[in-house]
Amino acid sequence: MKVLGIIVEYNPFHNGHLYHLKNAISLVKPDFVVAVMSGNFVQRGEPAIIDKFARAEMALRAGVDAIFEIPSIYAFQDASGFATGAVGLLNSMNVVDDLVFGSESNDIESISEIASVIVEEPEEFKKRLKEHLKKGLSFPNARRFAISGMLEEKSDNMRYSNNILGIEYIVALQKLRSRIKPHTIKRIGSDYNDERMSEIPSATAIRKAIFQGSGIRGLPDFSFEILRREFEEGRGPVFPEDLFDFLRKKVLILEREGLEGIYGFNEGIAERFFISACKSANLKEFLESVKTKRFTFTRIKRRMIYAIFDVDRELVLRSNDHGPQYLRLLGFRHGSREVLRAISDRSSIPVISNMSGFKNALKSKGIDVALAQDQMKYDLKVSNFYRLYFKSQNCEDDFRKPVVI
Amino acid sequence: MKVLGIIVEYNPFHNGHLYHLKNAISLVKPDFVVAVMSGNFVQRGEPAIIDKFARAEMALRAGVDAIFEIPSIYAFQDASGFATGAVGLLNSMNVVDDLVFGSESNDIESISEIASVIVEEPEEFKKRLKEHLKKGLSFPNARRFAISGMLEEKSDNMRYSNNILGIEYIVALQKLRSRIKPHTIKRIGSDYNDERMSEIPSATAIRKAIFQGSGIRGLPDFSFEILRREFEEGRGPVFPEDLFDFLRKKVLILEREGLEGIYGFNEGIAERFFISACKSANLKEFLESVKTKRFTFTRIKRRMIYAIFDVDRELVLRSNDHGPQYLRLLGFRHGSREVLRAISDRSSIPVISNMSGFKNALKSKGIDVALAQDQMKYDLKVSNFYRLYFKSQNCEDDFRKPVVI
Numbered sequence: 001m002k003v004l005g006i007i008v009e010y011n012p013f014h015n016g017h018l019y020h021l022k023n024a025i026s027l028v029k030p031d032f033v034v035a036v037m038s039g040n041f042v043q044r045g046e047p048a049i050i051d052k053f054a055r056a057e058m059a060l061r062a063g064v065d066a067i068f069e070i071p072s073i074y075a076f077q078d079a080s081g082f083a084t085g086a087v088g089l090l091n092s093m094n095v096v097d098d099l100v101f102g103s104e105s106n107d108i109e110s111i112s113e114i115a116s117v118i119v120e121e122p123e124e125f126k127k128r129l130k131e132h133l134k135k136g137l138s139f140p141n142a143r144r145f146a147i148s149g150m151l152e153e154k155s156d157n158m159r160y161s162n163n164i165l166g167i168e169y170i171v172a173l174q175k176l177r178s179r180i181k182p183h184t185i186k187r188i189g190s191d192y193n194d195e196r197m198s199e200i201p202s203a204t205a206i207r208k209a210i211f212q213g214s215g216i217r218g219l220p221d222f223s224f225e226i227l228r229r230e231f232e233e234g235r236g237p238v239f240p241e242d243l244f245d246f247l248r249k250k251v252l253i254l255e256r257e258g259l260e261g262i263y264g265f266n267e268g269i270a271e272r273f274f275i276s277a278c279k280s281a282n283l284k285e286f287l288e289s290v291k292t293k294r295f296t297f298t299r300i301k302r303r304m305i306y307a308i309f310d311v312d313r314e315l316v317l318r319s320n321d322h323g324p325q326y327l328r329l330l331g332f333r334h335g336s337r338e339v340l341r342a343i344s345d346r347s348s349i350p351v352i353s354n355m356s357g358f359k360n361a362l363k364s365k366g367i368d369v370a371l372a373q374d375q376m377k378y379d380l381k382v383s384n385f386y387r388l389y390f391k392s393q394n395c396e397d398d399f400r401k402p403v404v405i
Numbered sequence: 406m407k408v409l410g411i412i413v414e415y416n417p418f419h420n421g422h423l424y425h426l427k428n429a430i431s432l433v434k435p436d437f438v439v440a441v442m443s444g445n446f447v448q449r450g451e452p453a454i455i456d457k458f459a460r461a462e463m464a465l466r467a468g469v470d471a472i473f474e475i476p477s478i479y480a481f482q483d484a485s486g487f488a489t490g491a492v493g494l495l496n497s498m499n500v501v502d503d504l505v506f507g508s509e510s511n512d513i514e515s516i517s518e519i520a521s522v523i524v525e526e527p528e529e530f531k532k533r534l535k536e537h538l539k540k541g542l543s544f545p546n547a548r549r550f551a552i553s554g555m556l557e558e559k560s561d562n563m564r565y566s567n568n569i570l571g572i573e574y575i576v577a578l579q580k581l582r583s584r585i586k587p588h589t590i591k592r593i594g595s596d597y598n599d600e601r602m603s604e605i606p607s608a609t610a611i612r613k614a615i616f617q618g619s620g621i622r623g624l625p626d627f628s629f630e631i632l633r634r635e636f637e638e639g640r641g642p643v644f645p646e647d648l649f650d651f652l653r654k655k656v657l658i659l660e661r662e663g664l665e666g667i668y669g670f671n672e673g674i675a676e677r678f679f680i681s682a683c684k685s686a687n688l689k690e691f692l693e694s695v696k697t698k699r700f701t702f703t704r705i706k707r708r709m710i711y712a713i714f715d716v717d718r719e720l721v722l723r724s725n726d727h728g729p730q731y732l733r734l735l736g737f738r739h740g741s742r743e744v745l746r747a748i749s750d751r752s753s754i755p756v757i758s759n760m761s762g763f764k765n766a767l768k769s770k771g772i773d774v775a776l777a778q779d780q781m782k783y784d785l786k787v788s789n790f791y792r793l794y795f796k797s798q799n800c801e802d803d804f805r806k807p808v809v810i
Binding site: 245246248249250252253254255258278308309310377381384385388 | 650651653654655657658659660663683713714715782786789790793
């Protein structure tokens with residue numbers, strides 16, 4: 001049995017995703033495809049446009065055999081934390097043979113070489129890193145310059161968001177001494193952040209079109225239908241702008257001191273958040289007010305989410321050290337029971353699909369019970385909060401909805 | 406110079422308030438009237454319908470000479486905490502001769518006698534109190550029954566909200582060994598909670614009429630004009646219902662453990678709040694879901710506000726032990742400079758009217774600097790948060806607005 005693993009967000013699922021999935025399949029010719037996907041908040045520090053169950057359904061319709069949720073504590077961290085959670089899940093299954101990810105460069109050798117430097121930390125790298133940190137650069141930038149000093153043009157890979165994610169995937173694989181073999185395929189269509197509509201638009205362009213109520217193109221029919229059904233039933237769309245009202249009130253109440261206690265904040269960022277929350281009338285004004293040269297929109301948006309959910313530094317550190325503690329199944333296809341059974345048999349962490357399953361899973365050997373509970377509590381909080389933005393306006397039990405088949 | 410002190414909320418100022426003010430003046434015939442008033446959140450655990458500066462203006466138009474803000478940490482506590490702050494402010498001025506408050510019973514002797522039992526704690530009272538507490542009664546109820554066992558029909562005074570406040574005012578005066586002489590006059594017009602409109606409607610009835618957009622009666626013209634001006638300029642009306650959206654999200658994120666850390670919560674109340682926030686679609690449903698026989702709507706609403714503002718147990722205890730640390734002037738009348746000067750000269754805590762005044766005041770002898778800063782920080786947070794509900798949707802510096810003259 002040959003199993004392909006992919007790491008996705010499908011926010012929402014579009015033609016570019018379909019292209020990537022088909023190419024990945026024709027590259028490694030697997031018997032089964034297993035995906036790990038972020039839940040109701042995604043890596044760029046935004047709420048997903050529709051619920052995770054609907055996005056899981058899109059994945060299954062597209063040909064994925066089984067889909068699991070990346071615990072929230074990883075899902076909206078930076079590339080490194082996201083990779084720790086996503087790759088950690090795939091690796092823990094002990095059935096995945098290949099990982100295929102999209103990249104701008106399509107250059108697996110250079111990406112792997114950069115990853116090796118990060119993991120192995122040769123003396124030259126450490127020395128260069130230290131020098132750049134001394135100059136006052138942030139850690140990610142210092143690391144980038146240290147590597148570009150060593151690998152020269154290969155380090156160009158570190159300039160694009162999908163390459164950066166790919167590097168971190170391979171770093172995570174190497175750290176876990178994983179047997180999963182990484183491959184990359186070239187991303188096609190619009191750039192990640194390109195807001196224009198085209199045959200293969202970016203997810204950003206699609207979300208923007210939904211926000212503006214203008215025509216949406218570039219989605220497979222099933223994806224479009226699921227999107228329409230969700231909207232009709234009042235489950236979304238949820239936009240980053242929707243969070244601003246709660247955020248500014250929360251920030252005002254937390255004040256500088258409260259913000260400083262949250263993961264990702266120091267005194268300076270706390271001050272900028274506090275001042276900007278007070279004087280900005282909407283999310284755009286807020287982001288522009290907080291932004292500095294070194295503090296990009298995505299970094300600000302992730303910290304917005306951290307502030308909303310009181311993200312605890314210690315939980316992030318423990319999670320990044322010990323990895324995810326459970327495999328939450330969101331959905332699977334008929335005919336994929338064989339791969340699910342293999343995962344259940346061989347995985348190093350328990351597979352769960354409901355709350356009583358989770359409670360039983362806490363008795364499994366080898367898992368960190370306290371960490372599993374903290375990760376789950378955080379997942380439930382994030383999902384429940386998200387659903388308060390639905391028009392139906394009621395919390396739903398995150399486990400009330402059965403696994404999508 | 407004879408000075409009358411009054412304790413008010415004026416939410417909004419209506420004919421009943423005017424009647425009370427006139428009667429109080431004719432009772433003690435003062436040279437000046439000084440008021441202390443809650444800020445943007447009031448004692449019953451609600452946001453005020455309009456901003457404190459507008460309500461201060463109403464007071465001045467009605468004949469009050471100077472008006473000060475009761476720090477928020479006292480303003481939405483129960484009767485005892487409210488009285489500690491309000492009476493503490495009046496007493497600290499060292500110029501107030503008389504306190505006149507409205508009551509249902511108009512029986513100052515019985516009210517004072519009950520207050521004396523509470524302050525002096527005779528053995529019989531302590532014994533009875535212990536017995537009732539053993540039966541599982543809440544402290545306020547156990548106290549009420551202990552007193553009714555001793556003072557019999559006089560204890561009927563403890564059944565009405567204004568009497569209860571009056572008792573606590575006298576308790577506070579006695580504890581401070583204040584030279585202020587208490588008087589009471591009978592409340593007229595509608596009951597506190599009566600929602601019907603009449604010539605002298607309750608503030609509740611007026612707020613309800615504003616909420617429903619129906620006709621408002623029972624306000625002096627100046628009060629009506631100020632109300633209209635505020636609404637026209639987008640400053641209010643703010644309703645308790647407006648807080649629900651933020652509250653439920655905050656409660657969901659705090660979870661049971663977070664709520665238990667907040668003043669006024671124990672495990673049981675935290676659980677009820679958490680469950681109810683999730684399943685209720687509006688404030689009414691929430692209140693009804695949390696309510697128990699012993700846990701009244703007002704007590705729930707106060708705790709809602711505590712949850713919103715992360716009210717710290719320790720700050721409440723320190724504040725109740727040490728009293729207010731500054732006299733924040735909201736407004737005064739031309740011709741009242743003499744009484745203001747007297748207060749400035751004789752008061753035991755500093756009079757402040759702007760932020761630089763506050764910073765200077767921290768150098769005053771005899772004040773608890775840390776407590777003053779914590780009380781002020783809390784006042785600013787509460788006022789700023791309140792103003793996010795204005796249509797203009799921007800924080801205003803709470804000191805940007807000059808004192809009303």
